[in-house]
Amino acid sequence: MGYAIEIVGLKKTYRSGVRRRSVTALNGLDLCVNRNEIFGFLGPNGAGKTTTLKILLGLLFPTAGSARVLGKPVGDLSVKAKVGFLPENPYFYEYLTCRELLDFYCRLFSIQKSERGKRIDRLLARVSLDHVANRQVRKLSHGMLQRLGIAQSLINDPEVLFLDEPMAGLDPVGRRTIREMIHELKAEGKTIFFSSHILQDAELLCDHVGILREGRLVNTGTLQEMLTPKLASYEAVVTDIPEDAIEELSHIATKLEKREERFHLLINGTENLRRMERIVAQSGGLMDSLSKTRGTLEDHFIEFINPQPGEAVNK
Amino acid sequence: MKTWAICLNTFRETVRDKVFILLVVFALIMIIASRIFGFLSIGQELKIVEDVGLASISVFSLLVAVFVGTTLVHKEIDKRTVYTIVSKPIHRYQFVIGKYAGLNLTILVNMVVMGLFFYLLVRLMHGTWSSGFDMAIALIYVEVMVVTGLALLFSTFASPTLSAIFTFLVYIAGHLSNDMMFFGARSQNIFVNIITTGLYYILPNLSRFNVKNEVVHGLPIPPNFYVYSILYGLLYCIMLVIVSSFIFERKNLK
Numbered sequence: 001m002g003y004a005i006e007i008v009g010l011k012k013t014y015r016s017g018v019r020r021r022s023v024t025a026l027n028g029l030d031l032c033v034n035r036n037e038i039f040g041f042l043g044p045n046g047a048g049k050t051t052t053l054k055i056l057l058g059l060l061f062p063t064a065g066s067a068r069v070l071g072k073p074v075g076d077l078s079v080k081a082k083v084g085f086l087p088e089n090p091y092f093y094e095y096l097t098c099r100e101l102l103d104f105y106c107r108l109f110s111i112q113k114s115e116r117g118k119r120i121d122r123l124l125a126r127v128s129l130d131h132v133a134n135r136q137v138r139k140l141s142h143g144m145l146q147r148l149g150i151a152q153s154l155i156n157d158p159e160v161l162f163l164d165e166p167m168a169g170l171d172p173v174g175r176r177t178i179r180e181m182i183h184e185l186k187a188e189g190k191t192i193f194f195s196s197h198i199l200q201d202a203e204l205l206c207d208h209v210g211i212l213r214e215g216r217l218v219n220t221g222t223l224q225e226m227l228t229p230k231l232a233s234y235e236a237v238v239t240d241i242p243e244d245a246i247e248e249l250s251h252i253a254t255k256l257e258k259r260e261e262r263f264h265l266l267i268n269g270t271e272n273l274r275r276m277e278r279i280v281a282q283s284g285g286l287m288d289s290l291s292k293t294r295g296t297l298e299d300h301f302i303e304f305i306n307p308q309p310g311e312a313v314n315k
Numbered sequence: 316m317k318t319w320a321i322c323l324n325t326f327r328e329t330v331r332d333k334v335f336i337l338l339v340v341f342a343l344i345m346i347i348a349s350r351i352f353g354f355l356s357i358g359q360e361l362k363i364v365e366d367v368g369l370a371s372i373s374v375f376s377l378l379v380a381v382f383v384g385t386t387l388v389h390k391e392i393d394k395r396t397v398y399t400i401v402s403k404p405i406h407r408y409q410f411v412i413g414k415y416a417g418l419n420l421t422i423l424v425n426m427v428v429m430g431l432f433f434y435l436l437v438r439l440m441h442g443t444w445s446s447g448f449d450m451a452i453a454l455i456y457v458e459v460m461v462v463t464g465l466a467l468l469f470s471t472f473a474s475p476t477l478s479a480i481f482t483f484l485v486y487i488a489g490h491l492s493n494d495m496m497f498f499g500a501r502s503q504n505i506f507v508n509i510i511t512t513g514l515y516y517i518l519p520n521l522s523r524f525n526v527k528n529e530v531v532h533g534l535p536i537p538p539n540f541y542v543y544s545i546l547y548g549l550l551y552c553i554m555l556v557i558v559s560s561f562i563f564e565r566k567n568l569k
């Protein structure tokens with residue numbers, strides 16, 4: 001069937017201002033997204049996430065490289081008919097009501113009048129905006145706007161959904177709703193490509209993630225692969241340890257904390273774990289608990305977005 | 316249907332922008348004018364009111380064309396409403412045509428209302444409404460369509476303020492293009508001649524749409540003149556929209 005999204009060597013340079021100073025937003029991005037998966041596009045501020053999405057939606061033209069969606073070049077009308085897009089901080093005609101706005105978008109898809117009403121009602125209920133259906137967009141709260149944005153992105157029952165920071169500005173309930181919705185959409189067979197810096201959401205949602213830094217993909221893979229730490233780390237809780245043994249332990253542990261007569265230790269690597277166990281046993285102490293920790297996506301993210309020592313930082 | 320949706324929405328937007336307040340101003344000016352010149356009563360008051368009426372219809376419509384026309388596309392980009400429209404399955408030229416048609420619809424409604432008010436006033440003052448007035452107003456409308464097109468074209472690459480200035484300059488030059496041609500033909504310099512001839516063909520010849528004086532003073536105008544002027548104006552508008560679309564199709568919507 002081919003990929004849902006295929007990006008090859010994408011470059012984008014913005015030129016702006018009188019002096020035509022150029023900013024390189026994307027610098028040779030390669031990326032493929034399978035059909036029917038949830039792909040998290042992660043990266044720090046200014047990494048080029050929004051730029052990528054705008055190119056995929058045909059709003060910006062790449063300086064070099066190419067992008068295909070559902071096997072066709074971006075900008076193709078038949079592709080646009082099958083995608084949905086939620087821009088970053090969406091903004092709509094503020095003098096229309098939610099219902100009028102969605103009706104307007106329906107018309108851009110040439111959806112028949114008889115179908116429009118039903119579809120709009122269903123969508124408004126889905127994003128819990130049915131109670132403000134006839135309220136003007138200008139009178140909506142930020143989170144409501146975001147929900148309206150999601151509703152409009154689903155108006156054509158798209159095959160591929162592009163969401164630029166879908167969780168931004170949502171309360172915890174709203175975030176949960178959107179997460180559940182994204183899972184449902186996947187179950188319906190859709191592909192969801194979303195950008196985010198809320199890593200927790202990405203962790204709860206994604207099949208694959210790609211990490212972008214300075215316009216390039218620095219890592220991509222399944223969450224499983226990313227979260228398997230290179231070096232196993234362990235969390236241990238010990239009690240009844242004499243002072244001198246504590247001293248010894250502090251050299252091994254990456255973190256040592258005293259909480260209510262118990263010591264919490266963070267140990268990296270099996271080598272250190274063995275040593276720690278020996279010290280505890282010899283000193284007559286007691287190990288209350290020992291567990292293997294899973295690196296979080298956040299650890300991984302920070303590791304990747306910080307320039308590695310010795311690496312040339314392209315400025 | 317997609318273009319129509321954009322057109323209708325633009326109409327709606329301009330209506331909400333209180334463009335029609337101008338109608339009230341227009342009505343006030345007309346009533347005041349008829350009062351003031353009524354007092355003078357030198358037998359010319361009707362002509363003066365007719366003059367003021369046609370001039371006001373023209374000026375108010377041009378104001379809308381320039382000030383709304385130059386923000387038409389820019390506002391959509393600035394407020395980021397364009398992202399959710401251009402990413403839908405429509406061609407960018409449909410968007411441009413829709414915006415253009417929407418504003419012209421607003422101006423049309425505006426002008427019809429002003430025209431009716433003008434008509435009533437003329438009849439109240441016991442004047443005769445000749446078909447020349449209809450034609451004069453129709454030509455003003457065509458001229459305004461051209462000016463809207465200019466505003467649209469400039470706004471696809473310049474800021475609203477710059478676009479308004481450009482539009483205004485072209486408007487002036489467009490009214491002088493006959494004179495310019497004349498001046499060029501008389502000058503001995505071949506370069507001046509080439510430039511003025513070039514400008515004559517590039518700039519819209521807006522004096523073709525101004526028959527206000529002739530109509531007010533009952534001077535004859537050949538029917539062909541109307542036909543050719545309207546055709547010329549429409550062709551010019553089509554050209555402007557094509558060029559605007561061409562630029563907008565390639566524009567990065569940042």
Ligand SMILES: Nc1ncnc2c1ncn2[C@@H]1O[C@H](COP(=O)(O)OP(=O)(O)OP(=O)(O)O)[C@@H](O)[C@H]1O
Nearest residue numbers: 014016023025044045046047048049050051052569
């Ligand atoms: N219109 C523009 N003109 C000039 N430079 C721009 C423009 N838009 C973005 N950039 C630059 O391009 C780079 C990438 O920006 P982009 O908006 O794609 O980042 P992002 O990953 O979406 O960031 P964020 O997480 O803050 O939304 C940044 O360095 C930014 O300054």
Ligand SMILES: [Mg+2]
Nearest residue numbers: 049050051088
């Ligand atoms: Mg962004």
